[in-house]
Amino acid sequence: MARIVQRLPSVSPTRLLIWRAGAVIAALLLTTLFLALSGRDPALLAELVVRSTVGSRFGLEDLALFMTPLMLTGAAVTVTSRIGIWNIGAEGQFYAGAIGAAGIGLFVHGPALLVLPLMTFCGVLCGMAWILVPTLARAYASVNEIITTLLLNFVAALLTSYLAVGPWHDRVTGALASTARLPVAIPDLWGVVHWGFPLALAVVAILAATLDRTRWGYEVRISGANPEAARYAGIPVRARIVAVMLLSGALAALAGVSEVAGTVHRLQGGIANNFGYFGIVVAVLARGSCLNVLPAALLMAFILDSGIVLQTQQLTASTVLAITGLVLFMISIGDELAHYRPVSTSKEAAP
Amino acid sequence: MIALLTGMLATAVLAGGVLALAALGEVLAERVGVTNLGVEGLMSLGAVVAIITVVATPNPWLGLLAATVAGAAGGMVFACAAVIMRANQVLCGLAVTFMGLGLSATIGHDYAGMPSPATFGHVAIPILSALPIVGPAVFAQNLLVYLIYLVLPAAAHWVMFHTRHGLNMRAVGENPAAADAAGIAVTSMRFWYVTLGAGLAGAAGGYLTLTYVPVWSEGLIAGRGWIALALVIFAGYRPFAATLSGLLFGLITALSFVGQARNWPIAPAILNMLPYLGTIAFIIVPVVVWHRIRRVMAAPAALGVPYHRDIR
Numbered sequence: 001m002a003r004i005v006q007r008l009p010s011v012s013p014t015r016l017l018i019w020r021a022g023a024v025i026a027a028l029l030l031t032t033l034f035l036a037l038s039g040r041d042p043a044l045l046a047e048l049v050v051r052s053t054v055g056s057r058f059g060l061e062d063l064a065l066f067m068t069p070l071m072l073t074g075a076a077v078t079v080t081s082r083i084g085i086w087n088i089g090a091e092g093q094f095y096a097g098a099i100g101a102a103g104i105g106l107f108v109h110g111p112a113l114l115v116l117p118l119m120t121f122c123g124v125l126c127g128m129a130w131i132l133v134p135t136l137a138r139a140y141a142s143v144n145e146i147i148t149t150l151l152l153n154f155v156a157a158l159l160t161s162y163l164a165v166g167p168w169h170d171r172v173t174g175a176l177a178s179t180a181r182l183p184v185a186i187p188d189l190w191g192v193v194h195w196g197f198p199l200a201l202a203v204v205a206i207l208a209a210t211l212d213r214t215r216w217g218y219e220v221r222i223s224g225a226n227p228e229a230a231r232y233a234g235i236p237v238r239a240r241i242v243a244v245m246l247l248s249g250a251l252a253a254l255a256g257v258s259e260v261a262g263t264v265h266r267l268q269g270g271i272a273n274n275f276g277y278f279g280i281v282v283a284v285l286a287r288g289s290c291l292n293v294l295p296a297a298l299l300m301a302f303i304l305d306s307g308i309v310l311q312t313q314q315l316t317a318s319t320v321l322a323i324t325g326l327v328l329f330m331i332s333i334g335d336e337l338a339h340y341r342p343v344s345t346s347k348e349a350a351p
Numbered sequence: 352m353i354a355l356l357t358g359m360l361a362t363a364v365l366a367g368g369v370l371a372l373a374a375l376g377e378v379l380a381e382r383v384g385v386t387n388l389g390v391e392g393l394m395s396l397g398a399v400v401a402i403i404t405v406v407a408t409p410n411p412w413l414g415l416l417a418a419t420v421a422g423a424a425g426g427m428v429f430a431c432a433a434v435i436m437r438a439n440q441v442l443c444g445l446a447v448t449f450m451g452l453g454l455s456a457t458i459g460h461d462y463a464g465m466p467s468p469a470t471f472g473h474v475a476i477p478i479l480s481a482l483p484i485v486g487p488a489v490f491a492q493n494l495l496v497y498l499i500y501l502v503l504p505a506a507a508h509w510v511m512f513h514t515r516h517g518l519n520m521r522a523v524g525e526n527p528a529a530a531d532a533a534g535i536a537v538t539s540m541r542f543w544y545v546t547l548g549a550g551l552a553g554a555a556g557g558y559l560t561l562t563y564v565p566v567w568s569e570g571l572i573a574g575r576g577w578i579a580l581a582l583v584i585f586a587g588y589r590p591f592a593a594t595l596s597g598l599l600f601g602l603i604t605a606l607s608f609v610g611q612a613r614n615w616p617i618a619p620a621i622l623n624m625l626p627y628l629g630t631i632a633f634i635i636v637p638v639v640v641w642h643r644i645r646r647v648m649a650a651p652a653a654l655g656v657p658y659h660r661d662i663r
Contacts, residue, residue, distance in 0.1 A: 007659060086441060133631070141638045146388070146441070147581045148634065151627045154574040162620035277449070284442055316460050318569060322453025325392075329432060329446035336438040336657075 005340045016338050020285075023334030024299075027327040040313060048313075049306040059305065061191040065263055066301035069094070071200045072255035073279025074286060074293045074300075075207055076248045081288050082211060083224035083244045089134065089149025090252035091276025093127040095156035097253025098260045099163060100126030102267035105182035105260070106168060112184040119184075120257050127253020128246045130156065135245040139238045145245075153276065161269030168267065178268040186262035196258035201294070203254065208290035220244055252276060274321065278304070281328050303327065353484060359605040360488035367601020368499045369394075369559045371594040373579035374586065375503055376422075376551025378593050381583055382511065383544040384524040384653040388444025389429050390552045391576025392451020393422045397556025399459035402467055402567040409469035415495075415557045422553015423546050425451060430545040434538060437657035448576070456569045467565035471495055493562050500594055503551075507590035520544065524651030527658040537658050552576070574627060581630045585637070587648030596633075603629045 032042045053059045073090045080087040087093075101123035108115055130152060137143035161177065170180040186194040211217035223230040223237045230237050255275060264271055278300050285296035307320030373390055380387045387393075397418035404417040425447060433443040471493035479490040489496070511517040520540060522530040527537045559575070560567055578600060586592035607622035615622075637648075 088445075133635070137635045137638075141635065143635050143638055144584060147577060147584070148631050150577050151574065151581065151631050154577075154627045155624045158620045158624050162618055166618060166620070277445075280445060316456050316569075318453045318456030320453070322450050322457060325446045325449025325451075325453055328442060328449060332438040332442035332446060333432050333436055335442075336436055 004342060006343045008339050008341060011338045016287075016335065019334040019338035020331055023330035024327060027323070027330040030326060030330075031323050045309065045313060048309045052309050053302055053305045057191065061193050062305050062308070063298070063301050064190075064193045064197050066304045067297050068194075068197045068200050068262070069255040069259050069275040070278060070282055070297040070300050070304075071204050071293055072258070073252050073275050074282025074297050075204050075290060076251035076255070077279045077283035078286050078288060078290055078293055079207065079211065079220075079244055079251065080248045081224075081283055082217075083220050083241060084227075085138065085224075085241065085245065086146050086280075087131070087149050087245065087248045087252075088146050088280065089131060089152050089276070090248070090255075090279045091272050091274070092149070092153035092156035093130045093249045093252035094256040094259070094272040094276045095153075095160045096126040096130035096249075097123035097256030098267055098271050099156075099160060099256075100124070100253065101257040101260045102163075102168070102179060102182065105184060106179060106267075109183065115184045116186065116261065119261055120254070123257035123260075124250045124253050127249040127251075127256065129249075130253070131245055131249030135242055135249075138245065139241040157270070157272070160267065160271065164268050170266075179266045181265050182261065184261070185265055186258065192263075194258075194262035196262040200254075200258065203251070204290055204293055207251075211290055252279070255279075278324065281324055284328060284331065300324075355609065357484050357487050359602070359609055360484060361492070362605035362608055363598060363601035364488055364492055364496055364500075365563050365601070366604040367598040368496055369555050369563060369575055369597075370579050370582060370600050371597025372499050372503070372558055373552045373555035373576060374582040374593040374597050375499075375507060375590055376548035376555070377580060377583045378548075378586070378588055378590055379507065379551070380545045380548035381588055381654055382524045382651055383520055383541045384527060384651055384656065384658070385430075385434060385541050385545050386440050386444060386655045387426070387429060387433075387447075387545055387548060387552075388441060388580065389425065389447025389451060389549070390579055391572055391574070392448035392455075393425045393549050393552040394451075394556035394559070394576045394579075395455040395572045396425055396451045397422045397553030398560045398571055399455040399462065399556075399567055400553070401557035401560045402459065402462050402465070405467055405469040405561070406462065406465070411469045411471045411561045414467075414469065414561050415554060418557025418561075419550045419554040422556065423550035425553065426546045426549020427542075429549065430542045433657070434541045434545060437659060440655050440657065452572075459567050459569070462567045464566065464568060467560055467567075469561075470565045471562050495558060495562065499558070500598070504590040504594045511590065521651070524653055527653050527656075531658070531660060541658075552579075555579070578626060578630050581634050584648075584650070585630075585633050588650060599633075600626055600629065 035045060036042050053063055073094060076090045077087055101119040104115065104119040104122045108118060131149065134145050134148035137148055138145040164179055165177050168179045170178055172180055186196050188194050189197065219235045220240050223235055223240045227237050259271060260267060282293060282296045282300050285299065286292035303324060304320060307317065310319055311317055373394055377387060377390055400421040401414040401418040405411060405414040429443055429447045432438045433440045473491050474494055475491040480486045511520065519530065519535045523535060523537050523540045531537050564571065582593055582596045586596045603626050607625045610617060610622045611619050
C-alpha cells in the first residue's frame with residue numbers, strides 16, 4: 001500500500017506552533033458558528049470581547065487578575081508533567097492553600113508584614129499535605145495519580161464550603177456561605193491588580209531556571225523520560241517523584257493563597273473557580289516548558305475574561321468550560337497531526 | 352434495625368447502579384487499550400439529554416435511549432481524535448469532560464430544577480419481594496437494576512472471556528501490534544468499543560436522572576464519572592467485579608444518607624466526602640496490603656498507548 005503521509009518521531013517548535021494556532025482558530029470558529037446558530041450576533045460579541053479584555057484598562061486589569069492563579073496552577077501541572085505525572089488535583093490543592101491562608105488570616109492578628117508570610121507558609125503547607133497521600137501512593141505503590149489527586153478535589157471543595165457555611169461563617173454581617181473579610185490583604189499594585197501578579201511571574205521564572213539549569217532539574221527530566229535508565233544511573237527516582245509532586249501541590253496552593261489574600265479577601269465555596277482544571281490546559285499548551293506557561297496563561301486568561309462577556313449575553317458560565325474543552329480538544333488533535341508530513345510516492349518506491 | 356438495613360441496601364442498589372453502568376462501559380474501552388477520561392462529561396450529557404427527552408415525550412425508555420445515543424455520540428467524537436487520529440488520550444479525555452460538563456449545563460439551563468416528568472417505576476417481583484431485607488431492596492426496584500447488575504455484565508463477561516471475538520478484543524488491548532499482524536482490525540475494534548462504552552456512560556447519566564435523582568441541576572454528576580474510572584482499576588478490568596464494586600460504593604453513599612437522616616453528630620458535608628475518600632482508600636489499600644494483586648489485577652499492557660502501525 002502506497003502511503004501518502006509519514007509520521008515524524010519528533011516535531012519542530014515552529015511546525016507545532018503553526019498547527020496549534022490553526023487548532024485554536026478552528027476552535028474559535030466552531031464557537032462562533034455555535035453562537036451564531038443560537039441566534040447571537042458574533043460581530044457584536046467579538047467587539048464586546050475585545051473591549052472587555054485588551055481594549056480597556058479595566059479589561060487589562062481583569063486579564064492580569066485571571067492570569068495570576070493560572071500561571072501558578074499551570075506551573076504546578078507543568079512540573080509534574082516533567083516527570084511524566086499528571087497532577088489533576090491542582091483544584092483541590094488550590095482549595096487547601098486557600099483554607100490554610102484564610103485560617104491564619106482570620107484567627108492570627110498582627111501586622112500585615114508578619115501575617116502575610118505566615119498565611120503563605122501555612123497555605124503552602126496545606127497544599128503539600130493535600131497531595132501527600134497521592135504522592136506516597138504513586139511513588140511507593142504505583143497507584144494511578146490521576147484518579148487519587150482528582151477525587152481529593154471533591155473532598156477539598158466540600159471542606160471549603162463546610163468551613164465557609166459552618167464553623168468559619170461570617171457572624172458579623174451574616175453573609176451567606178462566606179467567611180468574614182480578612183483583616184490583611186496583599187497590597188494593590190495597579191488598579192485591582194495586586195502584588196501577587198509580579199510574585200507569580202517571579203515564581204515561574206525561578207522554577208524555569210531550576211528545572212532547565214540545575215542538576216536537580218535534569219535528574220527530574222531523566223526520571224520522567226526513562227525511569228529504568230535513571231535508576232541505573234543512580235538517580236533516586238522515588239525521591240524525585242515525591243519532591244516534584246509536593247512542589248506541585250505547593251505551587252497550586254500558592255495560587256489559592258494569592259486568590260484569598262489578594263483578590264477575594266475571604267474564603268467562600270467554589271473559590272477555586274476551576275482554576276486548577278484550567279491549569280491543566282495551561283500546562284498542556286506549555287508542553288512541559290515553564291517559560292511557555294506565561295503565554296499559555298495569557299491565552300487562558302483571555303478565554304476566561306471573554307467568558308464574562310458571554311455571561312452578560314445570557315450564556316451560562318459553563319459555556320466557557322465547553323469552549324475551553326473545545327480548545328483543548330483541537331490542540332490535542334493538532335499536536336498529533338503536526339507529526340505527519342506528506343511523502344511523494346516516487347520517494348516511497350526508491351528503497 | 353431491619354427497616355434501616357432495608358433502606359440502606361435499597362439506596363445502595365439504586366445509587367450503585369449509576370457507578371456500575373459507567374464502570375462497565377469503561378471496562379469495555381480500557382480492555383481494548385483506550386483510557387476514556389471523558390466519562391464524567393458523557394454522564395452529564397446523558398443525564399441532561401434524558402431529562403430533555405422525557406419533558407418532550409414522557410417515556411422513560413425513550414429518555415434512556417436518547418441518553419445512550421448522546422453518550423455514544425460523544426464517545427465517537429472522542430474516538431475520532433484519540434483512536435483514529437491517535438491524539439493523546441489523557442488530553443482528549445479531559446477535553447471531552449470539559450465539553451460534556453459545559454455543554455450539558457448550557458443546553459440544560461432552562462431545565463434546571465425541573466423534576467423529571469417520567470421515571471422508571473418500581474416493580475415488585477411476586478414471592479421474591481416478600482423476602483426480608485433483600486426482598487424490598489433488590490426485588491422491588493426498577494427493572495433497569497437487573498439489566499445493570501445481571502444482564503449486561505453477564506453478556507460482557509461471556510463475550511470477553513468465552514468467545515473468539517473477546518480474545519481478539521483483549522489482544523488489541525494487550526498487544527495491538529501482534530493483534531494487527533494476526534489480521535485483527537485494531538482501529539475499528541478500539542473505535543467501536545470506546546463508542547459502546549461511552550454509550551453506557553451516557554446511559555448511566557440517564558439512569559441517574561430517570562430513577563435515583565429525578566431532577567437536573569448543574570454539577571449533578573459530582574465526580575461519579577471519576578469514581579467509576581477508579582472502580583475499573585479496583586475491579587481489575589473485570590465486568591462483574593466492576594458492577595459489584597459499583598454496589599459497594601452504593602453502600603458507602605447509602606451510609607452517608609443514613610447518617611444525615613438519623614442526625615448523626617457529623618456534618619453532612621463530611622458525610623458527603625465518604626464516597627470520594629472511600630474510593631481513594633479502595634484503590635490504595637489493596638496494593639499496599641497485598642503486593643501480588645498488582646499482577647493479578649494488572650491493566651491491559653497497551654492501555655493508554657496510541658497504536659501506530661508505522662512504528663516497528
